[in-house]
Amino acid sequence: MRRRPGIGGLQTAAAARDQYRLLGENVAKLRTDLMKEQLATFRSQLEDFARKHKNDIRKNPTFRSQFHEMCAKVGVDPLASNKGFWAELLGIGDFYYELGVQIVEICLATRPHNGGLINLLELCNLLRRQRKSDREAVSEDDCLRAISKLKVLGSGFEVISVGKKKLVRSVPTELNKDHNQILELAQAQGFVTVDEVERRLSWTSGRAIDALDILLEEGLAMIDDGHRDGKRRYWFPCVSSISSSIGADS
Amino acid sequence: MQKLGDFKLPAFFNYPPYFTLQPVRDTREKQVQLWRELILDYCRTQKVFVIALEEEFPLFSNPVIERSLNNEARETFLSALVSEGRAEWLDKGHRKCLILWHRIQDWADLILSFVKDNGLEDNVMTVEEIRSGIESRGTELHGMDRTILMRALKLLEHKGKLAIFKGTSADDEGVKFSV
Numbered sequence: 001m002r003r004r005p006g007i008g009g010l011q012t013a014a015a016a017r018d019q020y021r022l023l024g025e026n027v028a029k030l031r032t033d034l035m036k037e038q039l040a041t042f043r044s045q046l047e048d049f050a051r052k053h054k055n056d057i058r059k060n061p062t063f064r065s066q067f068h069e070m071c072a073k074v075g076v077d078p079l080a081s082n083k084g085f086w087a088e089l090l091g092i093g094d095f096y097y098e099l100g101v102q103i104v105e106i107c108l109a110t111r112p113h114n115g116g117l118i119n120l121l122e123l124c125n126l127l128r129r130q131r132k133s134d135r136e137a138v139s140e141d142d143c144l145r146a147i148s149k150l151k152v153l154g155s156g157f158e159v160i161s162v163g164k165k166k167l168v169r170s171v172p173t174e175l176n177k178d179h180n181q182i183l184e185l186a187q188a189q190g191f192v193t194v195d196e197v198e199r200r201l202s203w204t205s206g207r208a209i210d211a212l213d214i215l216l217e218e219g220l221a222m223i224d225d226g227h228r229d230g231k232r233r234y235w236f237p238c239v240s241s242i243s244s245s246i247g248a249d250s
Numbered sequence: 251m252q253k254l255g256d257f258k259l260p261a262f263f264n265y266p267p268y269f270t271l272q273p274v275r276d277t278r279e280k281q282v283q284l285w286r287e288l289i290l291d292y293c294r295t296q297k298v299f300v301i302a303l304e305e306e307f308p309l310f311s312n313p314v315i316e317r318s319l320n321n322e323a324r325e326t327f328l329s330a331l332v333s334e335g336r337a338e339w340l341d342k343g344h345r346k347c348l349i350l351w352h353r354i355q356d357w358a359d360l361i362l363s364f365v366k367d368n369g370l371e372d373n374v375m376t377v378e379e380i381r382s383g384i385e386s387r388g389t390e391l392h393g394m395d396r397t398i399l400m401r402a403l404k405l406l407e408h409k410g411k412l413a414i415f416k417g418t419s420a421d422d423e424g425v426k427f428s429v
Contacts, residue, residue: 216273219276222267222268222270222272222281223267223273224266224269226269226316226317227266228316233266235265235266235267
């Protein structure tokens with residue numbers, strides 16, 4: 001546009017700016033409307049879907065986990081509120097709260113034995129044993145979801161990954177990297193020795209003994225001086241449940 | 251599940267560290283509690299009355315995992331039973347232990363109901379008869395430890411429920427009930 005002098009030029013420029021703004025607002029409004037419409041359609045479709053597959057979602061753990069995944073991708077959390085539409089429609093809120101309570105119970109009951117760290121698999125098994133009525137209906141995924149809901153309580157429930165295994169922590173112990181490495185090492189046989197820790201992790205003996213002492217203090221490890229080689233073994237109930245350790249040593 | 255005869259062993263019996271006394275207090279308390287329950291349970295079902303620390307006892311070692319309790323651990327677990335009145339040391343050196351899966355008072359009550367059930371209220375019996383006679387067959391009194399029986403009888407005598415007297419043979423004593 002050629003710059004024209006005088007008051008008329010300025011007025012023309014202002015009018016053009018106004019026109020552009022109006023046009024822009026119109027386009028934006030159109031887009032938002034379209035977006036809103038799409039969202040509404042999507043929501044109703046998702047509701048239809050949930051209604052249609054209500055039973056599958058309730059009964060089938062695999063289906064349930066896929067449904068959760070789908071919801072998460074579009075930013076919908078069916079567990080966000082127990083009073084919300086999803087809970088009323090599916091009743092899954094209650095399901096997870098119930099699981100949460102049972103998980104807390106199991107963690108408390110096994111704490112004297114495992115020091116507040118339990119293998120996710122073992123937790124699931126105990127959970128299934130406790131819920132005899134629908135034994136198959138609880139998956140690991142459900143456990144993880146229920147535990148993530150427990151975080152709201154600030155009670156320090158957390159899932160930590162050690163090697164390939166997932167452990168559920170119900171005590172506020174902070175495990176540092178050294179402790180995690182020892183737990184990972186212990187997964188092979190259920191126990192470690194000081195020698196083994198030094199050798200496999202290339203640590204000094206002081207570092208190994210310090211870390212093991214802390215794990216003992218926290219009740220996560222137990223000593224075993226009974227093997228015929230005379231070397232003290234440190235066992236970790238959280239990586240090898242008592243019942244599954246039978247035969248591991250013989 | 252591993253078994254000793256018809257006795258079902260708990261899962262911890264197969265976990266090696268439970269055979270070593272734990273140094274950390276909380277862990278040890280849990281360990282002692284488990285062992286205390288196991289020993290009491292085993293003695294009750296298998297009718298074991300006396301445990302000798304240095305002798306073979308099925309619970310003190312587990313050949314499957316090649317572990318056994320050392321003397322310190324054995325004494326710790328039995329002492330825990332003693333401290334809650336479920337056992338008594340028979341000697342000062344703590345080598346032999348009397349296991350009371352029924353307390354003396356409970357044994358005394360068992361004797362009283364045995365007397366009533368069999369209409370022996372004013373009868374005379376020898377101590378041996380109570381332990382091994384026909385009347386007590388099938389009751390918990392049958393085959394019970396003589397030391398415990400005498401303690402229970404003395405308790406009842408103290409309460410005036412019976413009188414103990416020397417029998418005709420020198421080695422047996424008689425009991426006159428007066429319930």
